[in-house]
Amino acid sequence: MVGKSKLSILILFLTMGSQCIFAQYAKEYKALSYSYKPASKNKALFMKKINAVYVPLAKEKQIVSAYKDYLFYLHQWHGELSKSKAFIADTTTTHYLQRVLDSVMHLNGIQTNYEVVLTRFSVANAFNMGDYRLYINIGLFKCLDNEAQLAYVICHELAHKMLNHAELKFIAKQKEKDDKKKKKEIRSIERAKYNKLDRAVNYARQNEYNYAQYSRVNEYQADSLALVLMMKSNYDLKEIKQLFENLDASDSINTPVPVVKFFNNETYQINTEWLNDSEYKIDFGNASLYEFDKDSLKTHPDMKNRYEKVDSLLLVWKYVEQDKKKYILSDSVFKHITFCADFEELEILKLNKRYASIIFHAMDLVEKYPHMTYLHKTIAENLKNIYTAFETHKLHKHIPLESEQMSDYYKELLRIIYHCSLNDYKLLCKAYCDNYKNELATFSDINNWYHEISK
């Protein structure tokens, strides 16, 4: 009986793996399935479940009941997001992530039930908020190279939960509310006749610094416990260095996207003057009204410092690299998720109707996946959406204002759109459709629209 079940799991993984490999060479992208279940609103039932597993840390009854309320709030928050399709419910991916967590927990003898939730958020992040769920954003997969790195991220979030960081922070905040010294200080600020704002900002600044410092200490603790958890597994711990480097570089990615190339052809050339920045540049010192020390505000330590700490621990524990692996469960499923992460970002943007971002992101992916007609279809569809918005003066709802944080190539695209008149834009769209005639040939909607604008 046991042998049969093992065989069926093996067959399941093999079929999943083959699907994943083929998915990368398909011309179309089929979006993953998303969650839709709302949370139950029965508080009594929830409390009954929680009471069975929850061991309170605080001695004060008020704080314990407040924390339970907070857990119920988290449960409802999860339900609301689930209803709005914020989580990925695809069985292949969720089972895989759960198995990574379960394997580490099994080796460490942890019995508690934890759930890994894959969110549709594009920010490279993972988090735990004190409940029994470990959230991983799909955007994080752009910074992950292999399964060992994924396992470390999951272990890090598990460590936060095991060390009760969220609960301890909650208790500290509750106690702070009743702190007489702080109450007195706030009252004196409220009653002050002059310099009220400066004093309030100084008070807030000190609180923020304290909170950030506390948070940074927690991160170091979670890093070391995650290492302890990982030591018993066969994952290669040297991969953690690369993970930190990837995360550090994720903020400053500025891959060149040749926006103009997509539109230029023999008959149509984009006016290069459109791409230029404003003629007159002004400045005003770049200072803010109330300066905060950026380093003191950071809730996470620098990646370099984090890795140095991890490295020193590995030295102390005499970590041996022998027989360690980058993949234990499945490399094909991992690669499938990283492949989907690229396209899921497009799906998220589609959900929010950020047309310019969709076009730019799809253009970026065209270099990586040149055979995907899906990308050209997405670009053409969104060029069409922009055209409709343009006609109805609703462009501002889908195209953002240019800002310093944007990549130079994205700014180029925005400048092109904002410099065009409706007629110019028609020509631009027509040029794109002409350039990718073969890729767009099978999409009747796009072809009809092309004939419409060609008139």
Add this chain to the structure above:
Amino acid sequence: MKLANNILIITFMLLFCLKLDAQTNNISYKANENLLIPLMKNNKIVGYTFVYKLDQVSKDTDSYAISIYDENLYNLGEKKINIKNDFSFDAASYCGDEYLLKFVSKKKGINYIMFDQQAKKTMDTTILYQPDIITNDFDFKHFQSNEIFPISDLGVVENLVVKTKNGLRYATIFISKAHKVVVNDFISNSRTENMQILFCNKEVVLRAIYEKAHTGHNLFHTKIEILSTLELIPKGKYQFPIDVTYYPISADYKNGQVEIISQYNYRLGKYSTLKYGLSNTTITNGGNFIKEEKNELTQSLISDSVAKRNKLIQHAYPYFHLAQKLPDGNWLLAFETVQRTKNNIRIRFNNKIVYAKSNIGLMELNSKCEVLRTYVENVKKTYRVVHTDYTRQPHMGVLSIQNHQGDDFRFFMQGESNLEYAFVYLNYNNTLTRKTLGNIVYTAGEFSSDHYALPKPTSTNYYVFPISFKNCLMIEIDKTKNSFDINKIKFTN
């Protein structure tokens, strides 16, 4: 966006509303009623400034925050300054490379503060306005024209009208880039109605002075004074013919000659019909008359097809708001016409006049004042409500026909080349009870237009600012959610 973090902005947005007086090509903002003040250079917007009161620092001192944003509303820096609390913020401008802020006080006069690009204070000067003779009932309403005219890389020129115990005082002020302040007082008499700056460049400042005519009937004698920019020393004067009322719209200065484009009107008899037209007067910089080209529209447009079709002349009166000199020597004029109602208007009992229809458009004139082409943007199914206060008085400028909630504006904006101009306007449509934002683009003899009806305000307030050629900035404030959104409105033409 850093801006989004500034919670104070929301409160300021709810408190203040936008007002623009487009009397000349400069966009004028009054700080008491505005949120963001555009900073302009060569007819193009380079950024915005936002000044707001932060806190009371001591018994007699307030702290103010100055924020400068670029054209895309990216925060370029903030600065905190302390000001004596009898002063309040009034206006801001950009001259060359520096930012000028103006604070006014009931008792102490006007305080000018300048900042450089690194947010360093480079000037702090107070001009006293003889506080001993200012009456008790003096308030800021008596500061009429708050326009600040920046002159590229030279400084700013400002016109001040202050009410004192002895009557109105008129003055022109020049603040140079080297932080030198020059004041030229105009000695007014009992008939002086207003003074406004018509044009200024690196060499001359032209100001128009209106004096009430003895005959009444809203007739004025108009005089042009030419001053040197750096010292504000009068170089010459020119008096327009006194039997006709001239309303100068704009002027241009080239090779020692001043060209003034103005609308004129006159009546042959007390009860005869009003005749009106456009004139192009050329004088020397010493004020000597050279030539005048006139075009009486009541005669020349009678057989004009565009004027006939849009009823610009029949039972209608045009208001020429703005003029823009084109590189080929022609003038581009923006106008609005209102069709007179057939009802008998009894101003004594009704303080509003309802006009059946209105048109807005552009007219191109050559140097001989001949109409070359006219474009009329027909604002269908709307009527105009004009307060009798807004009849054509010089102190209202050459326009101010209708001002719904104080947020109508019109201005010219230059495109990438100097052959392209966009006339942008925000109108209130009484029938639709909506504001309409529109623009008419002139490109080398061709016109194209587009307009956009702003959503009907219910719980949301909409404010529109110019941002760049063919683009406007719209701020949407949701009162119920207490949130706001900043967007670019793009015209299709």
